[in-house]
Amino acid sequence: MGLEVIADRRADSRTDAENATERMSAGNVEADHILGGGFPANSINIIMGHPGSGKTIFAEQLIFHNAGDDRPILYLTTLSEPLSKVVRYLQGFQFFDEEKLGTQVIYDDVGPQLAKDGAAALVPLLENAIETLSPKVIVIDSFKAVHDLAPSVTERRQMVYAMTALLTAFGTTAFLLGEYTEEDILLYPEFAVADGIVELSRLRLGNRDERYFRVYKLRGSHYLEGAHAFRITDSGLDIYPRLVSPRMPAGYEPATERVSIGVPGLDEMLDGGVWRGTTTLLAGPSGAGKTTIGLQFAVEGAAQGEPTLYMNFQENPSQLIRTIRSLGVDLEHAQSRGLDLVYASPVELQIDSIIVDMFRRIQERGVRRLVVDAIGDLASAATDPQRLHDYLYALVQHFAVSNVTSILNFETLGNQISGEGVQNAMSYLSDNVLLLTVDGEERTRRRIRVLKTRGSAHDPIIREVEITAAGLSVIG
């Protein structure tokens, strides 16, 4: 609520429409990005999820971020968890600030009073808190537990109606936490009045869990739809917004500069190299030379002084360094010229975190060349084929817009690219497709074939290649 004295025009320069959509940060940059800038100020929001899904941590990260010298923040615990337990575990997080506790952030346990007087006691409690504290944020954890104290559906609805009227009249942003399920959205009246609904969920996948952040509803605001992966760290929620295809800038034009692969003979097959900003699928069976070509491409980038990222899921860092050195590359020199080697274990892969990490590195370092070795590891980390397809499509589009020239390695079972699944998807998504093959009985023979180059001529002939101490080269 901002005063605008019309007579002397003290009002700021914002328009009425802009004033209508003030935001409250979630205290989390990625959550704010998903929420289109944060929660609408002076709104009622539900944070739902099973026990252990991260609701309390998310709310606490938000309140400590927003705590300041103005009006306090009130955190009411009800009947789900004793206050002592909430505060005890809160202290382990980096966002916890002891100096704010008790002054800017006030915790209060209203469980005993609610247990004694029933759910109807909640609204008078809130009225009293508003009168005495004037809180700018009110968290009720858990609100669903309050329902259990209402003897009838009618009383539940009356309580929710009265609370909504009060929290709408007073300038505060409210967060109702609860162990709600998706089915509860149709059953509990608070979902009808909520301005925002966020769900935190956890899926068990073998020995590991995947956690997701999803916005169900956000009145008067755009938001990033879908499930966004997150992890819980000592900083709070580390969220990885789902990758969506970028909008092509109005003046976007494909680059007209050729980029050398760094493999003798291969640039000639590609009519002088690949176009900058294009994505090349490099497919072939194990041992065909994909990693070698990827490394040569990366080293060539470093030699040109181009920031280069090599995302490796195949070989552990020691193995990869040994492979690079066996090619006669001065690794330290290449790294000083912009080569960044990143290893992620395929066992612990979560596709969202990898993609977000990759993009952070690309943006922070202004990466111009990228190698992903191998894309199949990302595929095996993806639990949803459609999600993987969307990711790959968005990846290629982002690379094009950002002018990142990329090679995506893909291991095939034989000497063919499958017409199904990820291989097929990558074939049509990629600008260029190269196929490496391995055969021969007495002597291993490796060959390379250019299957596709978008917007360019290419050599139609299958060429033989060899791998020596100097790397891979086209020999015939």
Added chain:
Amino acid sequence: MPSQDPESSTILIAERDQSVRKLQELFLKRAGFTVDFADDGREALERAVLDPPALVITEILIPTLDGLALCRRLREDPRTRGTPIIVFSILAASQRASEAGATAFLRKPLVDSIFVAAVNDLIAAQPTKAVEEQWASR
């Protein structure tokens, strides 16, 4: 605090939302003001011209005579021409409030510190002609 005794300052509020009324009454009475409510714009106008208050606070969305029309009518009447008016609305309509003759615009929801400070400021800073005439006649 206002320069004049708040006890002598009656604030007329045109508001239908009972939750908003409750908060307005709570915070203004705590600040020492006398509060009088009207259910709609016509009732507010009749009361204001009959006994001009120190300040009028009105929502735009009220029956019979909306808050903006109420502002215009108060400005047309010589008895309330100088009465300060706060349009306190759920609508983001500061421009329209200004054009209707409001002295200030506040957007809902209510934040006690801002709300009371605004009332104090307007009453203290603008002892209006209407109020002065009323005092002179005592």
